[in-house]
Amino acid sequence: MLNLEELEQLVAFKELGTLSKVAEQFLISTPSLSRSMYHLEEDFGVPLFDRSVNRISLNETGERAVQVARRILITSQEGIKEVRDYDQSLKTITVTSVAPAPLWTLLPELTIRYPNMQIQHKVCSTSEVLEAIENKTTDLAVLPFAYEGDSTDCLPYLKESLDIVVPLDHTLAKESTVSFTDIDGYNFLLMNQIGFWNDLVLEKMPASKFLVQSSRFEFDELANNSTLPRFATNLSKDREKLQGKRMLIPLSDPEALITYHLVSLNPDIRLKDLADKKYE
Amino acid sequence: MLNLEELEQLVAFKELGTLSKVAEQFLISTPSLSRSMYHLEEDFGVPLFDRSVNRISLNETGERAVQVARRILITSQEGIKEVRDYDQSLKTITVTSVAPAPLWTLLPELTIRYPNMQIQHKVCSTSEVLEAIENKTTDLAVLPFAYEGDSTDCLPYLKESLDIVVPLDHTLAKESTVSFTDIDGYNFLLMNQIGFWNDLVLEKMPASKFLVQSSRFEFDELANNSTLPRFATNLSKDREKLQGKRMLIPLSDPEALITYHLVSLNPDIRLKDLADKKYE
DNA sequence: TGATCTTACGTTTAGCGTAACAATA
DNA sequence: TATTGTTACGCTAAACGTAAGATCA
Numbered sequence: 001m002l003n004l005e006e007l008e009q010l011v012a013f014k015e016l017g018t019l020s021k022v023a024e025q026f027l028i029s030t031p032s033l034s035r036s037m038y039h040l041e042e043d044f045g046v047p048l049f050d051r052s053v054n055r056i057s058l059n060e061t062g063e064r065a066v067q068v069a070r071r072i073l074i075t076s077q078e079g080i081k082e083v084r085d086y087d088q089s090l091k092t093i094t095v096t097s098v099a100p101a102p103l104w105t106l107l108p109e110l111t112i113r114y115p116n117m118q119i120q121h122k123v124c125s126t127s128e129v130l131e132a133i134e135n136k137t138t139d140l141a142v143l144p145f146a147y148e149g150d151s152t153d154c155l156p157y158l159k160e161s162l163d164i165v166v167p168l169d170h171t172l173a174k175e176s177t178v179s180f181t182d183i184d185g186y187n188f189l190l191m192n193q194i195g196f197w198n199d200l201v202l203e204k205m206p207a208s209k210f211l212v213q214s215s216r217f218e219f220d221e222l223a224n225n226s227t228l229p230r231f232a233t234n235l236s237k238d239r240e241k242l243q244g245k246r247m248l249i250p251l252s253d254p255e256a257l258i259t260y261h262l263v264s265l266n267p268d269i270r271l272k273d274l275a276d277k278k279y280e
Numbered sequence: 281m282l283n284l285e286e287l288e289q290l291v292a293f294k295e296l297g298t299l300s301k302v303a304e305q306f307l308i309s310t311p312s313l314s315r316s317m318y319h320l321e322e323d324f325g326v327p328l329f330d331r332s333v334n335r336i337s338l339n340e341t342g343e344r345a346v347q348v349a350r351r352i353l354i355t356s357q358e359g360i361k362e363v364r365d366y367d368q369s370l371k372t373i374t375v376t377s378v379a380p381a382p383l384w385t386l387l388p389e390l391t392i393r394y395p396n397m398q399i400q401h402k403v404c405s406t407s408e409v410l411e412a413i414e415n416k417t418t419d420l421a422v423l424p425f426a427y428e429g430d431s432t433d434c435l436p437y438l439k440e441s442l443d444i445v446v447p448l449d450h451t452l453a454k455e456s457t458v459s460f461t462d463i464d465g466y467n468f469l470l471m472n473q474i475g476f477w478n479d480l481v482l483e484k485m486p487a488s489k490f491l492v493q494s495s496r497f498e499f500d501e502l503a504n505n506s507t508l509p510r511f512a513t514n515l516s517k518d519r520e521k522l523q524g525k526r527m528l529i530p531l532s533d534p535e536a537l538i539t540y541h542l543v544s545l546n547p548d549i550r551l552k553d554l555a556d557k558k559y560e
Numbered sequence: 561t562g563a564t565c566t567t568a569c570g571t572t573t574a575g576c577g578t579a580a581c582a583a584t585a
Numbered sequence: 586t587a588t589t590g591t592t593a594c595g596c597t598a599a600a601c602g603t604a605a606g607a608t609c610a
Contacts, residue, residue, distance in 0.1 A: 001288075002356050004281050020589060029577050034591060044360055046367035053583045054589045061367040068359035075355040076282050079348035080324055087326035087341040300564060309602050314566060334564045334608045 097142035098196035378476035
């Protein structure tokens with residue numbers, strides 16, 4: 001039966017050319033390696049080397065055996081990785097959400113309810129979340145609408161409504177509500193990595209330009225020290241930081257009020273334990 | 281590093297269910313197997329089993345590890361076979377011919393010239409021989425025409441011309457030559473496994489029916505004890521067996537006289553040593 | 561009570577390194 | 586003469602089997 005370590009030595013011999021160098025690399029003696037090479041010939045059942053008294057080299061069959069050895073070693077290494085990854089996946093709950101807000105309550109809840117599990121989360125676009133559901137590459141998904149899978153577990157979780165934040169002397173500041181049509185054309189400050197909302201405002205406000213920020217710190221600095229309007233929601237953490245210098249105006253469009261739905265792809269995670277009770 | 285024998289034991293455990301049965305099959309003790317299973321968990325680096333005090337079973341990761349183990353073992357077994365086959369191919373000269381006649385001289389010549397090599401031969405249709413050349417699955421090929429490969433070694437080898445053999449009182453017996461058109465419609469006795477000639481007569485004599493024989497003995501019996509016409513060539517071994525009871529009539533069509541060409545796909549086999557000197 | 565798995569323990573053996581040797585460049 | 590591969594030999598560590606123990610059906 002083949003021995004994977006000897007196969008590695010065979011591949012190393014192909015690359016280094018002499019047993020001495022292989023011995024150096026593997027930190028073993030040359031006699032040991034010499035024996036390994038004989039052993040390989042026994043295992044394959046055919047001669048793999050041309051030998052003169054102090055010279056050993058691969059024959060044609062040996063060259064082929066090196067290719068075969070590489071293939072077996074790769075299969076083995078990938079196999080180990082596959083098993084380890086699978087083991088890890090059993091210990092990890094993966095959450096994929098269209099927006100960050102639902103994660104603020106969901107992740108702590110998961111941490112408490114599954115204390116032995118690692119929680120992994122990701123915010124991305126609606127289409128990417130749907131893809132993750134179809135491919136079952138996530139345990140838990142958060143969508144801005146109900147998922148119409150056959151037997152897929154799906155429950156409403158949270159409502160979020162979009163507002164705009166403008167300086168008190170802004171043209172729009174006198175309005176009590178605005179629509180996307182009203183604000184289309186104004187340039188907005190926009191935080192990156194907010195998944196779903198990104199796509200929505202880009203679609204609804206084609207005439208606007210967005211100053212997209214990836215860093216929260218820089219976003220906050222710009223938000224407080226410029227007259228550029230930005231977005232907020234009923235769940236925004238910085239809702240109270242307006243300090244009377246900014247005005248909050250809700251968006252009247254129905255698309256600006258969405259209900260997040262949880263989708264569970266993992267039978268071990270029951271949504272009834274997680275979903276807000278007011279939806280029961 | 282993984283051990284292939286332990287992987288086999290893992291697969292066997294999946295199939296047999298208990299270590300005792302695996303131990304029986306592998307002719308080793310159960311403690312040894314118990315240790316192997318612990319060792320596998322070390323190699324993969326993750327738990328593979330659920331253990332109670334006198335019960336061991338695969339967990340989810342273990343089931344996945346069994347699939348991985350099967351894959352590695354198959355890769356390994358196929359690899360060994362590949363190397364052995366390759367080694368064998370280096371010791372074998374494969375000859376693929378469109379007809380048997382060229383082999384009668386070619387095979388003995390090869391046996392003498394390459395005494396350490398096994399000679400393997402096969403007679404098949406022209407298209408199959410061409411395929412073998414393209415795929416390089418043969419060392420030596422015999423075609424009924426010259427092969428127009430770029431740098432491919434190709435030399436003429438032998439001429440063969442087709443005759444028909446009829447009883448003395450046959451309608452055609454008075455002719456000194458015949459064409460395929462003349463004999464189309466007559467039913468013929470035909471030996472199987474003559475490759476190229478089969479295809480030719482079937483193409484040239486669409487109105488004829490052929491009584492195909494696979495056994496040389498039965499063919500000879502029918503040939504001598506029926507009035508059915510058959511084919512022969514200038515190289516036929518049974519040419520002298522006519523005993524005055526049958527008549528040989530050559531075919532006049534140019535297609536009935538062909539020149540066999542040797543094609544070598546193996547640089548170690550030089551055609552100059554094999555091809556008939558009269559073509560030089 | 562029989563079947564199953566694990567632990568403990570003594571033994572065997574397979575594999576390793578050192579030393580020595582032969583041959584090459 | 587330095588480098589390389591193989592053989593010989595003694596030793597170590599890994600692997601094995603037997604025996605014994607614990608648990609479950």
